[in-house]
Amino acid sequence: MSDTAANLRAQFPLLAAAPELHYLDSAATAQIHRAALDAVVSHETTRRANVMRGTYRLAEAADLAYEQARQSAARFLNAGSAGEIVFTPGATASLNLVAHAFGSTLKAGDRVLVSVAEHHSNFVPWQMLRDRCGIELAPIPVGADGRLDLTRLSELMGDRCRLVAVTQCSNVTGAWTDVATIVAAARKVGAKVLLDGAQAVQHGPQDVRAMDIDFYAFSGHKCFGPGGVGVLWGRAEALARMPPFLGGGGMIAEVTPEASTWAAPPQRFEAGTPPIAQAIGLAAALDWMMTLDWTAIREREDALCQQLIEGLARIPGLRLLGPQHAHHCEARAPIVSFDIPDLHPHDICQVLDAQNLALRGGHHCAQPLLAALGAEACTRASIALYNGEADIEALLAGLDRARRELA
Amino acid sequence: MNSGDSLYQDAIKQFAQAAHGHGTLENATGEAKLNNPLCGDRVRMQVALDAGRIAAIAHETKGCLLCRAAASLLGARAAGMDSAAVEAVSDELDAMLKGAAPAPAAWPELAMFVPARAHASRHRCVLLPFRALIDALKAASPEVRRDAPRGAGDTANTTG
Numbered sequence: 001m002s003d004t005a006a007n008l009r010a011q012f013p014l015l016a017a018a019p020e021l022h023y024l025d026s027a028a029t030a031q032i033h034r035a036a037l038d039a040v041v042s043h044e045t046t047r048r049a050n051v052m053r054g055t056y057r058l059a060e061a062a063d064l065a066y067e068q069a070r071q072s073a074a075r076f077l078n079a080g081s082a083g084e085i086v087f088t089p090g091a092t093a094s095l096n097l098v099a100h101a102f103g104s105t106l107k108a109g110d111r112v113l114v115s116v117a118e119h120h121s122n123f124v125p126w127q128m129l130r131d132r133c134g135i136e137l138a139p140i141p142v143g144a145d146g147r148l149d150l151t152r153l154s155e156l157m158g159d160r161c162r163l164v165a166v167t168q169c170s171n172v173t174g175a176w177t178d179v180a181t182i183v184a185a186a187r188k189v190g191a192k193v194l195l196d197g198a199q200a201v202q203h204g205p206q207d208v209r210a211m212d213i214d215f216y217a218f219s220g221h222k223c224f225g226p227g228g229v230g231v232l233w234g235r236a237e238a239l240a241r242m243p244p245f246l247g248g249g250g251m252i253a254e255v256t257p258e259a260s261t262w263a264a265p266p267q268r269f270e271a272g273t274p275p276i277a278q279a280i281g282l283a284a285a286l287d288w289m290m291t292l293d294w295t296a297i298r299e300r301e302d303a304l305c306q307q308l309i310e311g312l313a314r315i316p317g318l319r320l321l322g323p324q325h326a327h328h329c330e331a332r333a334p335i336v337s338f339d340i341p342d343l344h345p346h347d348i349c350q351v352l353d354a355q356n357l358a359l360r361g362g363h364h365c366a367q368p369l370l371a372a373l374g375a376e377a378c379t380r381a382s383i384a385l386y387n388g389e390a391d392i393e394a395l396l397a398g399l400d401r402a403r404r405e406l407a
Numbered sequence: 408m409n410s411g412d413s414l415y416q417d418a419i420k421q422f423a424q425a426a427h428g429h430g431t432l433e434n435a436t437g438e439a440k441l442n443n444p445l446c447g448d449r450v451r452m453q454v455a456l457d458a459g460r461i462a463a464i465a466h467e468t469k470g471c472l473l474c475r476a477a478a479s480l481l482g483a484r485a486a487g488m489d490s491a492a493v494e495a496v497s498d499e500l501d502a503m504l505k506g507a508a509p510a511p512a513a514w515p516e517l518a519m520f521v522p523a524r525a526h527a528s529r530h531r532c533v534l535l536p537f538r539a540l541i542d543a544l545k546a547a548s549p550e551v552r553r554d555a556p557r558g559a560g561d562t563a564n565t566t567g
Contacts, residue, residue, distance in 0.1 A: 344471035346446050346532065350414060362446040370447075376469060377447045405415055406472065 003293050005300065005388035012224075012386055013037060022357045022391040026222075027171050027335050027382030030202050032285070033224040039284035040226055043277045051276055052250055052267070066276050069283035070266070073231050076286040077216060078207040084239065086232040086266040087279045091198040092121040094217035094232035097269060098165070098194055099125035101242040102215075106162055108134030113156055113164040113191075115140035115148050116372045119171050120365040122196040122217075126165060140166065142372050146173035146322040147331065153185045161186070165194040165215075172366045172380065173322025173373075174199075174305075174335030183212050192238060198222050202384055203301065203333055204294040205286075214238050220278060225285035229278035232269070239265035246271040297385050304383050304392055305334040311396040315403070317341040321373055334383035337364070340399075343406050345379040351402040357395055414526065415472060418519040423475040428482015432465045437547025441539040443531050448474045452481075452539035456547045460489045466539070471532050473523060478536035480516055490544040497537040504530045 009015045012031040015023060023031060049059040051066045070082040079085060088094045106112070106129075114126050116139050130137040138156045143149045148166065157164070164186050169176050179195065186193045194215035197206060201223040208216050215238065220229040234242075244251050244262055248271035253261040262268045309325075312318050319339045323331040340348065345361025352359055361379045363370050370376065381395055435453035442449050448470030455463040464485050468478040485493060500517055502508035503524075510518035523529050 344446075346448075346471035346473075346529070347415070350526065350529070367447070376449075406420070 003296055003385075005386055009386040009388070011035075015386055020356045022355075022387075022394045024381040024383065024387065024391060024395060025358045025360050026202060026384035026387075027199055027380065028360050029221045029227070030224050030384055031386065032221075032226060032281075033288055035288045036225045036281040036285040040277045040281035043280045048277070050273055062276060065280050066274070069279040072283035072286045073233075073279075076201075076205050076290060077231075077233050078205070078209050079233050080209065080236060083264075083266055084233055084236050086234070086239070086269045087274050088230045088232050088269075089228055089275060090230035091196065091217045091219040091222070092230075094230050095122050095165070095194075095196060096125045097232055097245045098215055098217070098234075099129050100245040101269065102163065102192070102238075103129040103133065103135070104243055105241065106133060106135050109136065109160060111136040111138055111158055111161045113138050113140055113161060113166070115166045115177075116142045117146065117148060117170045117173070117175065117177075117369045118165075118167055118366070119196065119198065120367070121198075122165055122167060123368065135162075136160070139368070142175075142369065144373075145175065145324065145331075146170060146369070146373060147175045148177055148182075150178060150181050150185075153182065154188070157185060157189050157191065159189060161189050161191040163192050163194060165196070167196045167199070169197075169199040169203075169333045169335075170322065170366070170369065171199050171335065172337050172364050172369055172378065174333040174337075174382075175322050176331060176333060179211050179213070187212075199333060199335065203298065204292075205290055208233055220282035220285070223282075223285060223289065225282035226278045229275040229282050231282075234265070236265070239269070242269075244268050244271065248272045250274075292385075301334040301383055301385065301387075304387055304389065305332065305336060307389065307392045308336050308381060308383070308395065311392065312336070312338055312399075315340060315399060319375075321375065321378055335380065336382070337378040337380040339375050339378045340403070343403065345377045347406050348379050348399070348402045351405050352395070352398045355394065355398045355401065357398045359395070414522040414529075416519055416522070418516070419472055419476045422477075422479040422483075422516075422519070423472045425479055426468075426475065426482070427479045428464050428466050428485075429468070429479070430465045431467065432463055434463070435465070435547075437543045437545070439539045439542030439546055441535055441542065443470070443474075443535055445528070445531065446471070448532060448535055450474065450478060450536050450539040452478075452536065452543040454540070454543045454547055456544075459548065461486050461493075461544075464540070466536065468536065470535070471529075473520065473529055473532040474535050476519070477533045480514075481536050481540055484514065484516070485540060490541070490548060493537070493540055493544060497534065497541060500537060501530075501534060504533060 047061040049062040070085045073085045074082040141149045192214035197218040201218045216233040221227040251271040321337040349361040432453045434455050438453045440451045451467040453465045466478045499511035506524050
């Protein structure tokens with residue numbers, strides 16, 4: 001079966017069952033692929049047991065499936081080994097894990113750089129660390145087009161920067177981050193680099209070694225897998241130097257009444273029963289993604305993005321947030337946010353919903369970015385591989401109706 | 408999936424556009440600011456009390472049509488009410504939105520929000536100005552209990 005949007009759409013049970021639905025909110029949650037759903041059901045009905053605990057055959061089958069899921073995630077990221085993959089409840093948990101575990105190795109006066117463009121999940125944990133430990137937190141500003149302004153990067157880093165934690169791709173503007181420039185600057189001062197890949201992963205497999213970063217976080221529900229599972233990838237040597245975040249079963253080497261010692265990564269960071277079936281479902285989604293022709297998919301996503309941006313440009317007064325004329329591989333992922341004067345995003349999305357268009361309106365958990373762009377809220381359309389021209393045409397027609405209905 | 412409702416009735420648009428009570432009070436005795444973290448709607452509500460009743464009311468509302476219409480309705484109707492009366496109307500409105508009651512008899516205009524019943528995520532938009540007014544009244548009447556529950560998720564600060 002070729003990777004046309006229609007063929008891809010048919011592989012998503014919810015979309016296949018709702019042909020009238022124009023789902024344009026994949027930046028919030030992508031739809032789950034049939035293979036991921038089937039993998040979850042198969043595991044829960046044939047191999048359900050706890051992992052790393054039992055010696056019976058069922059438990060060993062669960063162990064094997066869970067560790068194979070780790071290998072799939074490692075291949076998806078081109079990680080050095082599966083041992084660098086930590087399963088978490090989601091990207092937010094992955095980011096909080098680093099903020100606590102890596103953060104506990106920092107001293108007052110050490111500096112962490114984030115950016116104004118971060119989702120709150122990669123902003124608030126660092127503010128909390130600052131308030132706990134006295135680190136300095138410096139935000140990288142954004143330019144008028146929402147892209148990170150790296151002109152003062154070295155100055156912001158100073159000589160005590162220990163970590164740069166930034167988004168790979170904005171969940172509001174779709175703007176890609178210039179990762180290479182950040183990594184080069186970070187290496188000069190010995191700082192590590194964490195990428196929040198939550199928005200990037202649904203647009204294709206990643207290569208953490210080629211990017212030469214130290215940590216990478218993403219969620220399963222953003223890349224056609226189940227909810228409740230995410231990944232933290234960390235370089236083996238970086239993970240090895242970090243203490244655990246959560247304590248509990250599975251993460252220890254030995255517990256005595258007096259003290260505990262820790263298991264090696266990744267188990268050190270997987271206290272308690274992990275999201276086993278979800279990890280296996282995520283692996284099925286990632287395995288499926290790795291079979292696709294991403295060059296063709298990105299070209300189609302780019303074309304839809306351009307179709308949308310050109311259509312939006314015909315709406316009087318509409319303000320497009322983020323890069324104005326850009327292609328996927330250069331400046332913008334297919335995430336398009338906009339503001340129409342005198343029309344509130346909530347009202348726009350309400351009218352669109354009545355036309356079977358699912359979009360998000362609000363601040364998108366990125367209030368610092370919206371403030372920097374001079375907006376309180378915006379409407380966001382996010383395009384994924386199962387979207388087609390009909391979705392964009394429906395959205396543009398829907399916006400015409402919203403403008404008439406809300407005027 | 409297609410709600411097909413008529414949520415954006417003329418009455419809502421007219422109240423929102425009229426923006427009754429929009430502005431600030433120089434002699435405010437109580438003030439509250441409430442945000443809806445979901446969408447960033449913001450209401451700053453001010454009151455001046457006379458013998459425990461609202462002598463003047465003003466608000467600055469940045470939000471959707473539903474939020475602005477509700478704030479405008481308060482700006483037009485709330486003068487003369489005391490805290491208990493406002494809370495009673497707010498409770499009746501909440502029940503109406505949940506489908507458990509008709510529009511409050513004393514405030515028939517609130518029937519314009521009946522179509523919002525089908526959209527639970529929008530109930531807070533309608534209720535936010537009422538909750539801000541209740542908080543502003545509490546700020547103006549320090550003897551009134553200040554720990555009454557607020558709408559889940561709304562964030563606030565008050566000055567009296």
